[in-house]
Amino acid sequence: MKDAILIVNAGSSSIKIAAYRSAGRPDRQDLIGRAECEGIGDRLRFAAFDGAGILLAEASPAESATAENALGVTLRWVQREYLDYRLAGAGHRVLHGGPVYSAPVLLTITVIEALHRLIPLAPLHQPHNLAAVSALATLQPTLPQVACFDTAFHHTQSRTAQSFALPRGLADEGVRRYGFHGLSYEYIASVLPDILGAKEALGRVVVAHLGSGASMCAMHGLKSVATTMSFSALDGLPMARRCGNLDPGVILYLLQEKRMTAPEISDLVYQQSGLLGVSGISDDMRVLLASDQISAKEAVDLFIYRIGLELGAMAAALGGIDALVFTAGVGEHAPEIRSRICAQAVWLGAHVDDVANVSGGPRISTRNSLVSTWIIPTDEDLMIARHAWDVLNGPRRVE
Numbered sequence: 001m002k003d004a005i006l007i008v009n010a011g012s013s014s015i016k017i018a019a020y021r022s023a024g025r026p027d028r029q030d031l032i033g034r035a036e037c038e039g040i041g042d043r044l045r046f047a048a049f050d051g052a053g054i055l056l057a058e059a060s061p062a063e064s065a066t067a068e069n070a071l072g073v074t075l076r077w078v079q080r081e082y083l084d085y086r087l088a089g090a091g092h093r094v095l096h097g098g099p100v101y102s103a104p105v106l107l108t109i110t111v112i113e114a115l116h117r118l119i120p121l122a123p124l125h126q127p128h129n130l131a132a133v134s135a136l137a138t139l140q141p142t143l144p145q146v147a148c149f150d151t152a153f154h155h156t157q158s159r160t161a162q163s164f165a166l167p168r169g170l171a172d173e174g175v176r177r178y179g180f181h182g183l184s185y186e187y188i189a190s191v192l193p194d195i196l197g198a199k200e201a202l203g204r205v206v207v208a209h210l211g212s213g214a215s216m217c218a219m220h221g222l223k224s225v226a227t228t229m230s231f232s233a234l235d236g237l238p239m240a241r242r243c244g245n246l247d248p249g250v251i252l253y254l255l256q257e258k259r260m261t262a263p264e265i266s267d268l269v270y271q272q273s274g275l276l277g278v279s280g281i282s283d284d285m286r287v288l289l290a291s292d293q294i295s296a297k298e299a300v301d302l303f304i305y306r307i308g309l310e311l312g313a314m315a316a317a318l319g320g321i322d323a324l325v326f327t328a329g330v331g332e333h334a335p336e337i338r339s340r341i342c343a344q345a346v347w348l349g350a351h352v353d354d355v356a357n358v359s360g361g362p363r364i365s366t367r368n369s370l371v372s373t374w375i376i377p378t379d380e381d382l383m384i385a386r387h388a389w390d391v392l393n394g395p396r397r398v399e
Contacts, residue, residue, distance in 0.1 A: 001086045002023065003021070003085070003086055004032060006089070006136075007020065008071070008090055009092075009093045010067065010093075013039065013040045014036055015074060016034065016035075018033070018035075019031075019032040019033055020381075022389055025389050026382060031382075032085065033049060033082070035077055039065055044070055067128070067132060068138060071135045075139060087143055091146045091385060092132060092145060093129065095150050095151070096115075096118045096126050096150070096151055096178070097150075097151045100114070104147060104390070105146065107144075107146060115129075121178075121231075133145055146391045146392065148383070148387045148388070150182045150183055152186075153185050154227055164230075175231060177227075178229075179224065179227035180233045183380040183384060184209050184383075185207055185224065187378050187379050187382065188207050188376055192222060202220075202221050203322040203323065204322045206218050206311060206314045206318070206324050206325070207219065207325045208311075208324065210330040210337070211240075211328035211329040211330055214237040215227060215236050215237060225317055226317035228245075237310060238303050240284070242269065279296045289334070289336060289337075304337065305344075308344035311324075311345055324373045325373075325375075326338050326374070326375050326376075327378040332377055335357050339352055342373060350369060350370070350371040351366045351370075351371075352365060353365060353366045362374050
């Protein structure tokens with residue numbers, strides 16, 4: 001029987017899993033398949049795909065719509081479909097590692113307790129990540145589990161880059177810039193030398209992770225120097241439903257003048273803002289680009305404008321820019337967005353080859369462009385699989 005590693009990415013309404021062969025450190029060709037169960041809290045909907053992305057099965061399970069049942073449905077399908085594989089361990093995407101966890105770690109009772117104490121730093125994500133850990137422990141009590149943190153990649157930033165201009169005591173309590181999408185940026189960093197060449201990859205690179213969540217990361221020597229998200233995953237760029245950068249005075253205004261409660265404000269900035277809030281139409285960039293409504297155009301314009309400002313900030317943090325990389329859903333699949341972003345960045349020396357941009361690259365810059373520009377698909381699941389394999393096959397550290 002062959003070994004496999006299970007990858008778990010749990011959200012508020014869905015659980016997505018992937019399985020990788022683990023005879024050695026996993027690579028792309030080791031993907032066995034993926035499955036997801038949506039509708040937690042409502043009605044479960046299940047779908048499964050093979051390693052090439054071909055739909056294998058879909059169903060509406062009768063189980064109650066809990067996280068444990070959703071994970072159970074996906075896990076039973078994997079075990080039934082792949083009888084010749086034995087699960088050797090599981091890797092979880094955990095949003096927040098706080099100031100302590102700068103690398104993946106084996107989940108023990110002590111670690112889990114520490115991660116629960118970080119819930120105030122990520123109240124809308126961390127509970128769901130940890131609920132999946134608990135659910136899997138119930139379903140597979142002896143299966144070793146590994147936490148992989150979205151904040152870990154940014155621990156290389158300087159203290160200055162991580163700091164707010166707030167009283168020092170708050171920083172001591174963990175109020176600082178953390179940054180997120182770290183697993184995506186770490187994967188991009190791992191493939192940059194093969195795609196850009198070692199010299200350019202080690203230079204000044206800005207990666208734009210543009211999906212339903214959106215951020216940018218400035219890298220030098222393949223390490224994070226600065227990023228647009230900070231204390232929470234709200235900061236920086238406007239996103240599908242999140243507001244991005246916001247004057248703290250707006251929150252005070254909503255509290256004092258609008259008499260909104262903290263939960264109401266949380267719902268506003270996390271679920272009602274961003275592309276959805278500005279357009280009033282959709283949080284889907286494809287829908288907005290196809291729309292002739294003025295509000296849809298305004299939402300897209302704001303998204304691109306804010307990216308232009310933050311790209312300037314990332315270039316300033318690096319002292320210039322040698323390469324720009326687009327990744328994630330919008331970054332990988334929206335040529336118009338890439339083109340307009342680069343048109344704003346002509347002052348940096350970025351020039352796009354329109355034919356290469358429309359055809360999907362990977363290199364989309366012209367020969368005379370001072371900034372080489374690329375499309376590189378990200379793969380957070382593979383990054384988690386590699387981390388889990390490393391932890392499970394390396395020396396065990398007791399936390």
